[in-house]
Every structure is written in structure tokens, then in C-alpha cells.
Amino acid sequence: MVPEPVSSQEIIGLCSPADKGDFVVTVYLYNIEESGESRNNQMRSIGTGQLQYPPMAVNLEYLITAHSTADLQSRMLDENRILGKVMQIFYDHAIIKGPLLQGSLAEKNEQVRISLKKINVDEMSRIWNFPNLPYKLSVCYRVGPVYIESTRTRSTRRVTGVGT
DSSP states (O other), X not given: OTTTTSSOGGGEESSOGXXXXXXXXXXXXXXXXXXXXXXXXXXXXXXXXXXXXXXXXXXXXXXXXXXXXXXHHHHHHHHHHHHHHHHHHHHHTOEEEGGGOOHHHHHTTOEEEEXXXXXXXXXXXXXXXXXXXXXXXXXXXXXXXXXXXOOOEEEOOOOOOOOO
16 A cells, blocks of 8 residues: 555554544454354363463454545545555455464464455444544455464373273
């Protein structure tokens, strides 16, 4: 998106559209759901007779909104162009893996899917619930699964022999 249609990364913000400040694109996390289809129920050994519970898999749902500073006559066109570019990038890079990931996602060689979330007008109205802020054209995406490691462990006992 940088340098066209957004001039720099610093004007893409992880915040509510209501708190947009000087951002041209806002990325608002509005929902987190457990990802049942990715659930892994296997505990894994972490050594010294300890088993760690499996990580929780979640999907993150984001509302993406464009905010143009163009004059009133061309503002909507500018915002549509920005959202179109976001959609193009997310479509072209629907699976993020390898060097594009950071932190524990990169360390564990995970991959994250980005998919357009189809929602109806009623659901968009529920999401776009910002007092004193008129609705702006926005798009929703689901990102995941993202794994949250468990800190819970369970001790195991080793059976060394069977008496006769």
C-alpha cells in the first residue's frame, strides 16, 4: 500500500475508526472467536515428566476503514481506491507465512489465513457502533488461526516395571 495509495506505514493505525486521528487506514479488532476446526487436543511433552496443554486457536476479526483527507468532491473516490487496494493485497496474500510473520508465529513456522468476512447490513450496523460518527464504507476480514500457548501443565508418572 505504500507509497500508493498510502504515503507511509505510519498512517495505517491499529485503532477504532472513531479514534482515527491522522490515520488514513484504521484496522480495528472487533471480535475474537475460538477456532474449533483448528483445535488440537494433543498434549505435548515439555520434558522432566511434564505435559503442556495444547494452544488455543483463535480467529481475529477486523474492520478495515479508509479515511481520506481529500476535498469533499473526491473523498469517497479516494476512500474506495484505498479500500480496493487493501482488498487486492489481502486477496493476493491470503496466506501469511515465513519471513512475513513476527514473534512466536515466526518462531513456530505458523501460517495465518486472511479471508474476507461476508456480513450483512445488520451485522455491519452492530459492528459500526461508534456514537457521533457517521457510517463510513468499511470491509471486514477474518485472520487466523492464531495460536495462544497454554501455560497449564500436567505431571506424568513413569511406569518402570510390572510386578509378577
